[in-house]
Amino acid sequence: MEKVFVTGASGLIGSNLCHKLAELGYEVTAMVRDQSSLLGLKDFKGKIVRGDILEEKSLPGLMEGADFVFHPAGLVSFDNRLREKLFRVNVDGTRNVMNAALQVGVKKVVHTSSVAAIGISSAGDIADETVEYNRLRYNVAYSDSKHFGEVEVEKALECGLNVVIVNPGSIVGQRDVYSHFAVLMRVFRGKRIVPYLSGGMCVVGVDDVVDGEIAALKLGRTGEKYILGSENVSFKDLFREIGEVVGAAKPNVYVPIWMAKAVASLLEILSEITGKPPVLTKGHVIAATLPHYFSFEKAKRELGFEPHPIIEAIRKSYEWSVQNGLL
Numbered sequence: 301m302e303k304v305f306v307t308g309a310s311g312l313i314g315s316n317l318c319h320k321l322a323e324l325g326y327e328v329t330a331m332v333r334d335q336s337s338l339l340g341l342k343d344f345k346g347k348i349v350r351g352d353i354l355e356e357k358s359l360p361g362l363m364e365g366a367d368f369v370f371h372p373a374g375l376v377s378f379d380n381r382l383r384e385k386l387f388r389v390n391v392d393g394t395r396n397v398m399n400a401a402l403q404v405g406v407k408k409v410v411h412t413s414s415v416a417a418i419g420i421s422s423a424g425d426i427a428d429e430t431v432e433y434n435r436l437r438y439n440v441a442y443s444d445s446k447h448f449g450e451v452e453v454e455k456a457l458e459c460g461l462n463v464v465i466v467n468p469g470s471i472v473g474q475r476d477v478y479s480h481f482a483v484l485m486r487v488f489r490g491k492r493i494v495p496y497l498s499g500g501m502c503v504v505g506v507d508d509v510v511d512g513e514i515a516a517l518k519l520g521r522t523g524e525k526y527i528l529g530s531e532n533v534s535f536k537d538l539f540r541e542i543g544e545v546v547g548a549a550k551p552n553v554y555v556p557i558w559m560a561k562a563v564a565s566l567l568e569i570l571s572e573i574t575g576k577p578p579v580l581t582k583g584h585v586i587a588a589t590l591p592h593y594f595s596f597e598k599a600k601r602e603l604g605f606e607p608h609p610i611i612e613a614i615r616k617s618y619e620w621s622v623q624n625g626l627l
Contacts, residue, residue: 303327305366305406307353307397308373312506313412313468313513315340315475317370320510322346331362331373339624340475353393359400366404368517371397372412374449376442376480378583381568383441390445391452398456398463409463410516411453415502415527415594416587417446418467426532428595429467429525438590440583450525457523464520466513469529469594472613473506474620482621483579485614488539488548489627496551497560497585500534501592502527505613508605515603530607532593541611545618560585 304321308314309330318330318341328346332338341348351362353373363369375382375389394411401409419431433447450465457463476482488494512528520526533541539551555563564585567578599605621627 301325301327302367303329303365304368304370305329305331305363306370306372307331308371309348310336310338310340310477311372312340312471312473312476312478312480313372313509315344315477316473316506316510317372317513318344318346320514324514329362329366337477340477353397354388356396356399359396360403363400363404363406367407369397369401369406369409370412370513370517371409372513373397374412374446377577378440378442378587379568379577379581380439380441380583386441386445387448390449394449395452395455398452398461401463402456402459402461407462408517409461410513410520411450411463411465412513413450413465413467413525414443414446415467415469415529415592416440416443417450418527418594420591425591426593426595427591429527429598435590438586440587442583443587462522464516464522465525466509466516467525467527468509468512469502469504469527471504471506471509472610472617474616475506476617476621477626479626482617482626484539484542485546485618485621486627487579488542489546491548493553494539494543494549494551495553495555496536496539497555497557497588498535499588499592500532500538501588502529502532502594503538503610504528504530505608505610505616507613507616508607512599512603512605515605519603521602526599526603526605527594527596528599528605528607529594529596530610530613533610535588538610542614545611545614557585557589560588
């Protein structure tokens with residue numbers, strides 16, 4: 301039985317990935333931090349170990365004996381005030397995982413990056429894996445951290461590590477313990493007034509991401525990147541689909557960018573008082589103004605990637621969140 305080590309196993313990708321790998325017959329070791337919620341790993345048929353990608357010295361021992369490593373662990377936040385923490389987790393943490401994999405001698409690593417680490421195409425429309433990162437001037441800390449995380453992967457590749465990168469869009473699905481996307485469902489649920497911005501983004505169901513990750517392990521070419529997306533959708537259409545699931549009105553109030561920035565600034569100030577993360581940040585608004593549509597044809601062609609309509613993932617996310625009292 302082949303052995304797999306998964307970082308960030310309590311998160312949205314990690315928890316779903318661990319369940320799927322166990323179902324497929326892999327011997328799975330799921331690494332979680334001491335403070336992590338284990339709700340997403342309920343009924344998981346594998347081994348759970350405590351660890352942290354920032355604890356460099358302990359990683360090789362935890363990873364010892366693994367044939368393959370999946371590295372979905374990371375910090376997702378568009379709050380630029382967390383820039384230092386984002387770089388520590390998404391860059392330093394990735395370096396530590398890659399170095400541990402090299403030291404232990406695993407057969408292959410699948411690193412989870414993001415479409416945020418893909419550059420903006422010159423045409424300003426749909427980008428693919430060939431578009432080099434050119435977003436530094438926009439100062440979106442999350443995007444920058446994911447890009448420099450990929451730089452660490454490339455360094456490990458040069459040292460002989462067999463590693464593949466997957467770049468998912470914004471992920472929707474069950475076991476969203478930390479409410480990255482589910483926060484929109486909580487905000488919109490039952491509302492008659494639903495605001496929306498211009499623009500849109502690439503979204504993907506977590507089941508599709510998991511299938512893409514496993515396909516990347518089996519079929520992905522060393523050193524290659526694969527964008528994983530279900531749909532490129534406008535914010536208005538996406539919010540409409542969320543509303544259909546959670547019982548909200550169709551998007552009916554257009555919010556111009558200047559107003560969104562003002563609201564984001566206010567919410568960031570309020571978060572300093574309440575200690576709770578803001579629902580909308582200036583980083584969100586800046587990212588929303590950039591072209592954020594991506595091609596996932598390469599994953600379809602090389603990995604056999606077959607994404608599903610995003611409405612299916614929205615329903616699964618909502619049902620799971622309701623069942624587990626997260627809304």
